[in-house]
Amino acid sequence: MEVEDNIVLKMRNIHKIFPGVRALQGVDFTLRKGEIHALMGENGAGKSTLIKVLTGVYGKEEGDIFLEGTEGPVAIHSPQDAQNMGISTVYQEITLCPNLTVAENMFIGRTKGTVQNWKKMNADTDRILQSLEVPAKATQQLGTCSLAVQQMIAIARAVDMECKVLILDEPTSSLDEQEVEKLFKLMRDLRAKGVGIIFVTHFLEQVYEVCDRITVMRDGKLVGEYEIENLPRVQLVSKMLGKEVDDLSDIKSEAKAYEADKGAAPVLEAEGLVSNAGIKPFDFHINKGEVNGFTGLLGSGRSECVRAIFGADRVTGGKVKMKGKDVKIAKPLDAMKNGIAYLPEDRKVDGIVGDLSVRDNIILAQQVLKGFFKPFSKAEANKVADEYIKLLNIKTASKDTPIKSLSGGNQQKVILARWLFTHPEYLILDEPTRGIDVGTKVDIQKLVLKLASEGMSVTFISSELDEMIRTCSRLIVMRDRKAVGELTGDELNQSTIMNTIAGGDK
Amino acid sequence: MAKTDKNTTSAGKGLSAKLMGMTDTNLLLTITVIVFFLMYICAVAFLRGGFLKPQTFFLILNSNAALIILACGMSLVMITGGIDISVGGVTALVSMCCAVYLDYKGGNVFGAILIALAIGLAFGIVQGLMVAYLDIQPFIVTLAGMFFAKGMTTVVNSSPFNVANEAFVALKATRINVPGLGSVNKKGIYVPAYVEIGVVVAILIVIVMFMVLRWTKLGRNFYAVGGNKQSALMLGINVKRTKFLSHLICGLLAGIGGFVYFLHVGSGSPSNAAGAEMDAIASSIIGGTMLTGGVGNVVGTFFGVLSLSTIQNIVSSIGFDEAWWTGITKAAMLCLFLLVQSVVMSVRKKRNSGN
Numbered sequence: 001m002e003v004e005d006n007i008v009l010k011m012r013n014i015h016k017i018f019p020g021v022r023a024l025q026g027v028d029f030t031l032r033k034g035e036i037h038a039l040m041g042e043n044g045a046g047k048s049t050l051i052k053v054l055t056g057v058y059g060k061e062e063g064d065i066f067l068e069g070t071e072g073p074v075a076i077h078s079p080q081d082a083q084n085m086g087i088s089t090v091y092q093e094i095t096l097c098p099n100l101t102v103a104e105n106m107f108i109g110r111t112k113g114t115v116q117n118w119k120k121m122n123a124d125t126d127r128i129l130q131s132l133e134v135p136a137k138a139t140q141q142l143g144t145c146s147l148a149v150q151q152m153i154a155i156a157r158a159v160d161m162e163c164k165v166l167i168l169d170e171p172t173s174s175l176d177e178q179e180v181e182k183l184f185k186l187m188r189d190l191r192a193k194g195v196g197i198i199f200v201t202h203f204l205e206q207v208y209e210v211c212d213r214i215t216v217m218r219d220g221k222l223v224g225e226y227e228i229e230n231l232p233r234v235q236l237v238s239k240m241l242g243k244e245v246d247d248l249s250d251i252k253s254e255a256k257a258y259e260a261d262k263g264a265a266p267v268l269e270a271e272g273l274v275s276n277a278g279i280k281p282f283d284f285h286i287n288k289g290e291v292n293g294f295t296g297l298l299g300s301g302r303s304e305c306v307r308a309i310f311g312a313d314r315v316t317g318g319k320v321k322m323k324g325k326d327v328k329i330a331k332p333l334d335a336m337k338n339g340i341a342y343l344p345e346d347r348k349v350d351g352i353v354g355d356l357s358v359r360d361n362i363i364l365a366q367q368v369l370k371g372f373f374k375p376f377s378k379a380e381a382n383k384v385a386d387e388y389i390k391l392l393n394i395k396t397a398s399k400d401t402p403i404k405s406l407s408g409g410n411q412q413k414v415i416l417a418r419w420l421f422t423h424p425e426y427l428i429l430d431e432p433t434r435g436i437d438v439g440t441k442v443d444i445q446k447l448v449l450k451l452a453s454e455g456m457s458v459t460f461i462s463s464e465l466d467e468m469i470r471t472c473s474r475l476i477v478m479r480d481r482k483a484v485g486e487l488t489g490d491e492l493n494q495s496t497i498m499n500t501i502a503g504g505d506k
Numbered sequence: 507m508a509k510t511d512k513n514t515t516s517a518g519k520g521l522s523a524k525l526m527g528m529t530d531t532n533l534l535l536t537i538t539v540i541v542f543f544l545m546y547i548c549a550v551a552f553l554r555g556g557f558l559k560p561q562t563f564f565l566i567l568n569s570n571a572a573l574i575i576l577a578c579g580m581s582l583v584m585i586t587g588g589i590d591i592s593v594g595g596v597t598a599l600v601s602m603c604c605a606v607y608l609d610y611k612g613g614n615v616f617g618a619i620l621i622a623l624a625i626g627l628a629f630g631i632v633q634g635l636m637v638a639y640l641d642i643q644p645f646i647v648t649l650a651g652m653f654f655a656k657g658m659t660t661v662v663n664s665s666p667f668n669v670a671n672e673a674f675v676a677l678k679a680t681r682i683n684v685p686g687l688g689s690v691n692k693k694g695i696y697v698p699a700y701v702e703i704g705v706v707v708a709i710l711i712v713i714v715m716f717m718v719l720r721w722t723k724l725g726r727n728f729y730a731v732g733g734n735k736q737s738a739l740m741l742g743i744n745v746k747r748t749k750f751l752s753h754l755i756c757g758l759l760a761g762i763g764g765f766v767y768f769l770h771v772g773s774g775s776p777s778n779a780a781g782a783e784m785d786a787i788a789s790s791i792i793g794g795t796m797l798t799g800g801v802g803n804v805v806g807t808f809f810g811v812l813s814l815s816t817i818q819n820i821v822s823s824i825g826f827d828e829a830w831w832t833g834i835t836k837a838a839m840l841c842l843f844l845l846v847q848s849v850v851m852s853v854r855k856k857r858n859s860g861n
Contacts, residue, residue, distance in 0.1 A: 099800035109742035
């Protein structure tokens with residue numbers, strides 16, 4: 001097959017099979033010169049798999065890849081091959097080496113020659129980082145940079161390569177708004193230079209802000225390719241889900257609020273709580289059946305607050321009462337014994353045990369509470385696993401599948417199942433919807449409201465304001481590691497929240 | 507622009523800030539070098555005696571030249587995220603094979619060197635292939651390698667013996683005087699300080715390895731693979747080849763180290779270099795190489811070997827010269843260094859996250 005003019009990449013009839021899962025079934029994908037092409041789909045739709053096939057991380061069972069400037073299909077066996085062919089990639093997980101310096105990370109794996117001119121590379125790195133306004137020095141060790149800066153460095157590296165195809169696999173999930181703007185400017189510049197960009201993201205706004213074209217995938221199959229003007233948001237979402245969506249904005253009114261006893265003491269009450277993670281002392285309370293949330297910019301201390309409540313950071317001061325009684329929570333196990341469950345922000349680091357099966361991951365927390373000498377019988381464990389796989393609609397080949405082979409959103413559901421199985425009175429969800437698709441997001445939000453209506457107290461943290469507004473009845477606003485406001489009722493709208501985050505009328 | 511910026515800021519901040527800005531590798535190296543010099547200066551100041559003579563230092567070097575070479579290879583494998591516990595066995599095998607070749611078969615020194623290199627290289631290649639391409643745990647592979655090497659040593663010759671080959675004995679006795687250093691003995695005659703040939707080889711290897719690790723592409727690849735294998739792959743590094751090369755070089759260095767060891771002791775014995783692999787690991791760790799990979803430096807390893815041996819000399823010169831004290835001293839030394847390293851690293855982590 002000939003590669004037509006102005007087409008830089010063509011993937012045809014790609015098949016990929018993992019044990020028990022047909023991850024890709026005959027997917028086509030075409031990328032033209034100078035376009036930003038969004039690749040959309042739910043979790044498990046096969047976006048990441050498609051990209052990993054393209055970059056040589058996975059082999060493919062069937063199908064051809066054509067590149068501009070080469071006759072016939074190309075063989076890409078490793079990320080190295082892909083790089084040499086002009087495909088550069090920023091992966092969803094930051095794939096840099098924390099023990100090397102920033103400059104080394106920028107240039108390693110893509111330089112010629114044996115002896116390296118580090119002086120020049122350091123100077124080049126500083127120049128590139130400065131032009132992108134990334135606050136890092138070339139000689140700094142990468143591990144000492146924040147996650148967002150590391151992500152920007154990964155982007156800088158990919159962009160600095162002379163590439164025909166640039167792949168951005170959810171690059172924005174750890175970036176704040178200004179950084180996202182910088183990235184978009186960069187993407188537009190590259191588009192003007194004729195680079196074809198594949199952009200994977202879960203943020204619909206971002207798609208409509210920068211992209212020219214959208215390819216939608218579902219369940220490992222291609223749904224279709226669309227010009228952005230011809231595909232309004234609602235249609236995009238319904239194509240991704242394969243069904244018409246319920247009106248996203250109205251799930252709150254469906255759920256009935258839990259009728260709390262007026263006189264009852266709050267489920268949890270904290271006074272002057274402070275931890276070693278650098279937050280200012282804060283007061284906090286949550287009632288039975290209430291959903292509240294912490295909001296604020298990245299790094300404002302949202303997560304640190306809930307980590308302090310759960311005892312995940314070292315608590316250095318303050319009092320905690322549960323239902324009116326003083327309790328001491330020094331470590332996560334104390335919190336669990338008091339009926340608190342915490343779904344951590346970073347499921348890769350704090351959540352999943354990758355090599356254990358879905359079933360074992362689900363029963364893990366409850367097993368800890370029960371004590372290791374009273375194991376669950378196989379039958380019990382299987383029953384529980386089946387129940388939660390069904391309840392949360394977890395997509396997995398079986399309950400024996402290792403959790404690491406599930407897609408991100410489904411991993412998240414398994415972790416959620418783990419905590420729900422401990423039947424907590426108070427559930428803390430820290431960014432449960434980060435990096436997962438629209439359908440699962442709605443599922444999780446609905447579940448939160450349902451749990452609350454049954455009397456569970458939930459604290460919900462999300463970077464997306466509209467999600468917070470939809471689910472929470474009370475918001476605590478954080479700024480610079482300090483609680484600066486509390487909003488309820490009519491105050492829960494975008495502009496009031498933004499104003500409070502930004503610091504009043506400035 | 508960027509350059510002037512950097513200069514002004516580094517001049518503006520104090521020493522502690524400069525230390526905090528270092529990479530882990532350089533920071534740990536600095537700690538090792540400082541501790542070694544402090545230790546040696548203390549020994550000179552308080553114990554006086556032998557430590558006043560420069561030759562004491564060079565004797566330490568002479569008897570540890572082989573260990574320095576072995577430890578360099580070990581550090582390389584550890585930086586890449588692996589381990590090689592066969593190096594002691596390879597050393598024993600090399601010394602025995604060379605001894606048999608020189609004494610019984612009437613071979614020449616040049617041939618012996620070739621045998622040493624070939625044995626080391628063979629171990630490196632086979633173990634490297636198994637670790638890198640068959641994806642077997644390096645500990646297991648090199649454990650097998652160790653047993654095999656030790657077994658083969660006894661197969662080649664089961665009893666220890668001294669080598670009488672003339673050319674070899676002459677080479678073994680060759681002393682290279684260190685210019686400007688020496689001491690006056692009791693009879694008032696000036697005796698210059700000297701090193702053996704092995705020391706020259708060891709120092710050359712440290713320098714070459716240092717340059718490879720610091721300035722070449724391959725060198726950085728070792729660090730990248732040790733730091734994060736998956737990321738290294740995604741960054742376009744051939745991870746398997748890098749792992750393979752680390753074992754190959756380590757094997758080759760074990761061959762060279764084996765010959766240097768043989769040159770120092772002048773005999774073949776199945777009990778040669780017993781436990782050398784553990785000393786090499788300990789020296790690497792003292793020198794700031796981390797078992798978790800990605801951090802380390804051969805110059806640190808060099809000082810690691812010297813520190814380990816100096817402390818043993820200090821302890822025995824105080825009067826604790828029974829054999830078991832050596833082990834206890836090593837243990838204490840290792841703990842001390844690990845403690846210092848972990849304290850400094852955690853202070854630094856706290857500072858960094860505070861910013």
